[in-house]
Amino acid sequence: MGRRQxxxxxxxxxxxFGTKDHYVASMKGVILKINPLCxxxxxxxxxxxxxxxEGAFVLAxxxxxFPEGTVHLAVVDPEVGGPRDSILIVTDHFFFVGPDNGLxxxxxxxxxxxxxxxxxxKRFFLPNVSNTFHGRDLFAPVAAxxxxxxxxxxxxxxxxxxxxxxxxxxxxxxxGMIGKVIHIDSFxxxxxxxxxxxxxxxxxxxxxxILIGKRRIEGTQKGYWEVKRGGLLALIGSxxxxxxxVNKGNAQKVLKVKKGDKVFVQNxxxx
Amino acid sequence: MGRRQxxxxxxxxxxxFGTKDHYVASMKGVILKINPLCxxxxxxxxxxxxxxxEGAFVLAxxxxxFPEGTVHLAVVDPEVGGPRDSILIVTDHFFFVGPDNGLxxxxxxxxxxxxxxxxxxKRFFLPNVSNTFHGRDLFAPVAAxxxxxxxxxxxxxxxxxxxxxxxxxxxxxxxGMIGKVIHIDSFxxxxxxxxxxxxxxxxxxxxxxILIGKRRIEGTQKGYWEVKRGGLLALIGSxxxxxxxVNKGNAQKVLKVKKGDKVFVQNxxxx
Amino acid sequence: MGRRQxxxxxxxxxxxFGTKDHYVASMKGVILKINPLCxxxxxxxxxxxxxxxEGAFVLAxxxxxFPEGTVHLAVVDPEVGGPRDSILIVTDHFFFVGPDNGLxxxxxxxxxxxxxxxxxxKRFFLPNVSNTFHGRDLFAPVAAxxxxxxxxxxxxxxxxxxxxxxxxxxxxxxxGMIGKVIHIDSFxxxxxxxxxxxxxxxxxxxxxxILIGKRRIEGTQKGYWEVKRGGLLALIGSxxxxxxxVNKGNAQKVLKVKKGDKVFVQNxxxx
Numbered sequence: 048m049g050r051r052q053x054x055x056x057x058x059x060x061x062x063x064f065g066t067k068d069h070y071v072a073s074m075k076g077v078i079l080k081i082n083p084l085c086x087x088x089x090x091x092x093x094x095x096x097x098x099x100x101e102g103a104f105v106l107a108x109x110x111x112x113f114p115e116g117t118v119h120l121a122v123v124d125p126e127v128g129g130p131r132d133s134i135l136i137v138t139d140h141f142f143f144v145g146p147d148n149g150l151x152x153x154x155x156x157x158x159x160x161x162x163x164x165x166x167x168x169k170r171f172f173l174p175n176v177s178n179t180f181h182g183r184d185l186f187a188p189v190a191a192x193x194x195x196x197x198x199x200x201x202x203x204x205x206x207x208x209x210x211x212x213x214x215x216x217x218x219x220x221x222x223g224m225i226g227k228v229i230h231i232d233s234f235x236x237x238x239x240x241x242x243x244x245x246x247x248x249x250x251x252x253x254x255x256x257i258l259i260g261k262r263r264i265e266g267t268q269k270g271y272w273e274v275k276r277g278g279l280l281a282l283i284g285s286x287x288x289x290x291x292x293v294n295k296g297n298a299q300k301v302l303k304v305k306k307g308d309k310v311f312v313q314n315x316x317x318x
Numbered sequence: 319m320g321r322r323q324x325x326x327x328x329x330x331x332x333x334x335f336g337t338k339d340h341y342v343a344s345m346k347g348v349i350l351k352i353n354p355l356c357x358x359x360x361x362x363x364x365x366x367x368x369x370x371x372e373g374a375f376v377l378a379x380x381x382x383x384f385p386e387g388t389v390h391l392a393v394v395d396p397e398v399g400g401p402r403d404s405i406l407i408v409t410d411h412f413f414f415v416g417p418d419n420g421l422x423x424x425x426x427x428x429x430x431x432x433x434x435x436x437x438x439x440k441r442f443f444l445p446n447v448s449n450t451f452h453g454r455d456l457f458a459p460v461a462a463x464x465x466x467x468x469x470x471x472x473x474x475x476x477x478x479x480x481x482x483x484x485x486x487x488x489x490x491x492x493x494g495m496i497g498k499v500i501h502i503d504s505f506x507x508x509x510x511x512x513x514x515x516x517x518x519x520x521x522x523x524x525x526x527x528i529l530i531g532k533r534r535i536e537g538t539q540k541g542y543w544e545v546k547r548g549g550l551l552a553l554i555g556s557x558x559x560x561x562x563x564v565n566k567g568n569a570q571k572v573l574k575v576k577k578g579d580k581v582f583v584q585n586x587x588x589x
Numbered sequence: 590m591g592r593r594q595x596x597x598x599x600x601x602x603x604x605x606f607g608t609k610d611h612y613v614a615s616m617k618g619v620i621l622k623i624n625p626l627c628x629x630x631x632x633x634x635x636x637x638x639x640x641x642x643e644g645a646f647v648l649a650x651x652x653x654x655f656p657e658g659t660v661h662l663a664v665v666d667p668e669v670g671g672p673r674d675s676i677l678i679v680t681d682h683f684f685f686v687g688p689d690n691g692l693x694x695x696x697x698x699x700x701x702x703x704x705x706x707x708x709x710x711k712r713f714f715l716p717n718v719s720n721t722f723h724g725r726d727l728f729a730p731v732a733a734x735x736x737x738x739x740x741x742x743x744x745x746x747x748x749x750x751x752x753x754x755x756x757x758x759x760x761x762x763x764x765g766m767i768g769k770v771i772h773i774d775s776f777x778x779x780x781x782x783x784x785x786x787x788x789x790x791x792x793x794x795x796x797x798x799i800l801i802g803k804r805r806i807e808g809t810q811k812g813y814w815e816v817k818r819g820g821l822l823a824l825i826g827s828x829x830x831x832x833x834x835v836n837k838g839n840a841q842k843v844l845k846v847k848k849g850d851k852v853f854v855q856n857x858x859x860x
Contacts, residue, residue, distance in 0.1 A: 055625035059614065065504030066337075066608075067364035069380035069557075072330065075359050076383030083326035083385055087359075088617050088629075093609035096505050097566050109611035112618030112725070114625060125566050129543025178541035180556035183383070233607030234638050270720035272671025285722035286611075295639050295667050336775030337608075338635035340651035340828075343601065346630050347654030354597035354656055358630075367776050368837050396837050400814025449812035451827035454654070 053116055056085045056194035061106050061121040062182060063094040070180070074120075074187040077173065081191035088113075090121075097125040099150050100212060104230050107153035108286050110141060119154075120182075120190040121145040128178030133166040133185055134209055137199050144190045146181070149212035156214070167203035217241045217312075224249045224312040226289070228259075228304055235297030239310045241289040249312060257281050258311040259291055260302035265315070271295070324387055327356045327465035332377050332392040333453060334365040341451070345391075345458040348444065352462035359384075361392075368396040370421050371483060375501050378424035379557050381412060390425075391453075391461040392416040399449030404437040404456055405480055408470050415461045417452070420483035427485070438474035488512045488583075495520045495583040497560070499530075499575055506568030510581045512560040520583060528552050529582040530562055531573035536586070542566070595658055598627045598736035603648050603663040604724060605636040612722070616662075616729040619715065623733035630655075632663075639667040641692050642754060646772050649695035650828050652683060661696075662724075662732040663687040670720030675708040675727055676751055679741050686732045688723070691754035698756070709745035759783045759854075766791045766854040768831070770801075770846055777839030781852040783831040791854060799823050800853040801833055802844035807857070813837070 058078055064070040075087045090109050094102045102123035110119050124131075124146040132147040138158035143151055144166075166185065169176075171192045176184040189202055217226035217240055224245070230238040237259070246267075249255075257264040267281045271294040274280045279301065284290035289310070292298050299305075329349055335341040346358045361380050365373045373394035381390050395402075395417040403418040409429035414422055415437075437456065440447075442463045447455040460473055488497035488511055495516070501509040508530070517538075520526075528535040538552045542565040545551045550572065555561035560581070562569050569575070600620055606612040617629045632651050636644045644665035652661050666673075666688040674689040680700035685693055686708075708727065711718075713734045718726040731744055759768035759782055766787070772780040779801070788809075791797075799806040809823045813836040816822045821843065826832035831852070835843050 055621075057621060057625075059618075063505075066360075067362055067376075068501075068503045069361065069376045070503075072359065072361040072380040073383045076330075076380065076385070076388075079326075079328060079357070079359070080383065080385045083328075086621070088614065088621070089608075090611065090614040091609055096568070105609075105611045109614040109618065112615045112622065114618070114622045117618075126543055128541030177556040179553065179561075183556065230610075232610045232612075234605075270670030272668055282721065285719040285725065290721075297638070334776075337631075338633055338647075339772075339774045340632065340647045341774075343630065343632040343651040344654045347601075347651065347656070347659075350597075350599060350628070350630070351654065351656045354599075367839070397814055399812030448827040450824065450832075454827065 051196045053194045053196060055114070056082060057088060057113060057117045058085050058190045058194060059088045059090050059110070059113060059117060059119050060092070061090040061094065061102060061119070062092045063096050063098065063102065063123045064092050064182070066092050070182065073183045077183055077187040078191040081188055082194045085191060085194055094123050097123065099123050099125070099148055101230065102150050103153045103212065106150065107157065110154055111157065113141070115140045116142075118142040118144060118190045118193050120186050121150050122182040122186055123150055124148065124181065127181050133181060134163060134206065135166055135189065135193075135199055135202055136163045136209065137161045142193050142199070144186050144193070147210050149210045151209070152212045152214060155211070162199060163206050163209060164199055164203045165206050168201060171197070171202055215240060217245055219249065222314070226310045226312070228306050228308050228310060231299050231306060235293070235299035236284065237291040237298050237302070237304055238284060238286060239289040239291070241310065241312065243283045243287050246283070246289060246312065250314060254315040255312055256315050257291070258313065260304040260308065262302060264291065322467045324465045324467060326385070327353060328359060328384060328388045329356050329461045329465060330359045330361050330381070330384060330388060330390045331363070332361040332365065332373060332390070333363045334367050334369065334373065334394045335363050335453070337363050341453065344454045348454055348458040349462040352459055353465045356462060356465055365394050368394065370394050370396070370419055372501070373421050374424045374483065377421065378428065381425055382428065384412070386411045387413075389413040389415060389461045389464050391457055392421050393453040393457055394421055395419065395452065398452050404452060405434060405477065406437055406460065406464075406470055406473055407434045407480065408432045413464055413470070415457050415464070418481050420481045422480070423483045423485060426482065433470060434477050434480060435470055435474045436477050439472060442468070442473055486511060488516055490520065493585070497581045497583070499577050499579050499581060502570050502577060506564070506570035507555065508562040508569050508573070508575055509555060509557060510560040510562070512581065512583065514554045514558050517554070517560060517583065521585060525586040526583055527586050528562070529584065531575040531579065533573060535562065593738045595736045595738060597656070598624060599630060599655060599659045600627050600732045600736060601630045601632050601652070601655060601659060601661045602634070603632040603636065603644060603661070603665075604634045605638050605640065605644065605665045606634050606724070608634050612724065615725045619725055619729040620733040623730055624736045627733060627736055636665050639665065641665050641667070641690055643772070644692050645695045645754065648692065649699065652696055653699065655683070657682045658684075660684040660686060660732045660735050662728050663692050664724040664728055665692055666690065666723065669723050675723065676705060676748065677708055677731065677735075677741055677744055678705045678751065679703045684735050684741070686728050686735070689752050691752045693751070694754045694756060697753065704741060705748050705751060706741055706745045707748050710743060713739070713744055757782060759787055761791065764856070768852045768854070770848050770850045770852060773841050773848060777835070777841035778826065779833040779840050779844070779846055780826060780828060781831040781833070783852065783854065785825045785829050788825070788831060788854065792856060796857040797854055798857050799833070800855065802846040802850065804844060806833065
């Protein structure tokens with residue numbers, strides 16, 4: 048168990064706890080009490096309560112930008128205290144700590160798992176583990192101990208499977224591609240489950256248009272500035288996914304679209 | 319005044335300043351200018367404006383998780399600039415800096431005061447102290463100087479009393495216990511002023527039920543998972559207080575209850 | 590290019606990105622990957638989307654409180670990816686990195702520019718620069734490299750002009766001074782574009798009153814406590830500007846005033 052403290056330890060936090068209560072601060076206190084050298088960085092605490100897939104999306108878009116060895120602690124945990132397991136997944140570049148409920152689904156589309164463990168060793172938890180706040184009582188102390196260089200295998204029993212959620216890819220049907228809005232950001236940009244490659248494969252070099260919320264958009268632009276102020280456009284956003292935006296405006300408000308609504312891509316031929 | 323810098327200095331911040339303005343950042347700048355080695359950790363800045371008791375509640379639930387020696391800077395300060403005093407309270411484990419208005423009431427139910435001071439020494443303040451922002455001009459520089467190892471007694475005159483607010487305990491009346499909702503968290507969980515011990519003492523080992531917002535809840539559960547999705551339940555939450563929750567839902571929205579509303583606990587006998 | 594790492598490097602962030610998405614965390618990851626010793630401090634991420642002047646105001650009120658040498662990274666960037674330039678401005682005390690769109694207008698009323706550069710050196714950017722997220726792909730890595738001690742001139746071509754926005758000063762007309770509300774803080778305090786000196790120069794030692802939203806306020810107070818609870822007052826706030834407030838209340842709600850609404854200052858003579 049060659050224990051060697053991480054050199055510039057970072058723990059990131061992603062939760063649905065909000066920032067008005069004591070929850071997040073308690074977790075940070077617990078981490079700093081175990082390893083005062085840790086940098087604790089918020090990814091977000093504003094995941095909609097219990098929305099695991101939203102948490103998975105935001106985490107998957109942020110984690111890879113952090114230094115190798117970062118411990119990502121993610122807690123969107125509707126089954127807290129119940130029969131769901133607590134896990135640690137070690138990938139080629141990072142550590143992930145949290146409930147085993149699919150929150151890592153999209154991360155693991157990008158990262159290769161090296162080893163995984165069910166968290167069972169109580170000596171790494173707080174002395175009293177509540178049934179409602181494993182973030183503070185279990186996940187935070189495990190994350191902090193990891194940064195002290197405790198070997199992953201010390202935390203529990205090795206596992207070789209974990210829960211994943213279905214991520215619905217776009218469908219090709221009747222000559223069109225059907226996707227949906229999977230995330231709406233704070234600017235009102237509508238992010239679809241249509242990757243740059245999905246789009247390229249489907250439309251090739253032919254002209255195409257996008258249908259969403261009763262509006263039609265011709266092809267994609269390189270950036271917002273290519274349309275006039277208030278103009279509707281589509282582009283491949285910074286997540287590598289198709290996004291519908293309004294230049295200097297809010298596409299969600301303009302289109303009155305909500306998460307889950309359909310996005311159609313069609314080749315433009317006769318009309 | 320054996321001055322020795324704190325080794326891994328932490329200053330926490332709890333305010334009602336919100337996060338959209340420059341207020342919080344100015345305080346952080348002031349602290350880092352005095353001690354660049356400080357870690358400044360937010361507890362929250364979303365206390366409802368001027369709600370001292372809410373600040374007291376959140377602070378009391380977070381402070382003890384931080385490493386010994388942490389400086390807790392708490393500013394919910396409706397009387398800023400007026401006749402209220404500015405104080406430093408040193409307890410067995412922590413330092414608390416802020417206005418003398420009762421904000422530490424609930425912390426001091428848990429912590430023993432070692433010494434306390436009225437902040438009068440202007441050499442530890444910013445050169446110009448405004449009448450509306452002592453968080454930046456007075457409390458932040460005092461907190462930062464504390465982390466430099468300045469002795470508490472250097473900051474002002476020793477005092478032996480400070481303001482406390484009344485914290486209303488549950489009443490026992492007509493054979494029932496009457497409490498009230500004192501906090502509603504971002505999940506919509508309703509936290510009552512009824513501690514685990516209050517409850518145990520009142521109900522003993524007998525069956526009991528809870529009445530809140532026209533609904534009746536039979537006894538307490540261990541965790542959310544014990545009732546079905548959308549089910550109403552009561553449990554002892556992670557603060558050690560009685561909480562009313564909806565599994566995977568929002569009890570505040572379901573019960574249409576607000577802060578201050580009554581919570582009744584009654585033994586279940588004949589009905 | 591005498592390269593010497595900053596000793597206690599600080600990068601501040603001011604954006605309109607909100608805190609519910611992965612945007613801010615990605616920027617922090619990028620910075621920490623380049624310089625793990627950086628402290629990254631949020632000024633705010635809640636600037637109204639694309640409101641450059643609001644960003645300019647909050648930045649101008651916060652930046653000077655940070656230690657000399659702090660890198661201020663500010664991104665409110667409606668023209669991202671388009672023809673607007675990316676710049677680095679070095680002042681007597683700080684570094685400023687961001688889009689060249691006037692976001693530094695109010696900072697540069699206070700700071701003297703030493704040198705300025707257009708950011709063109711791609712070796713300091715992420716390998717793939719998106720057209721929609723320069724905060725992550727361009728500005729964050731530049732800020733982080735600055736903290737490594739890279740010389741400002743390494744980042745691009747020297748420039749000697751940059752965009753500034755017009756900041757409307759109060760007008761004196763018909764014997765009165767006419768200003769406007771330029772910021773409303775989270776307490777509902779109404780900040781006017783009337784500085785302490787503007788006011789002194791205009792009213793001298795004579796009595797005056799303020800007209801705003803159909804209400805009249807006699808002169809200024811030293812602090813909130815000088816009027817009764819719920820009372821309307823004016824004072825010179827912690828930004829050095831005239832503010833309209835309600836003691837323990839919310840002036841915005843009471844007066845139903847919005848940003849841009851007029852504030853009149855008049856000498857009180859005959860009435």
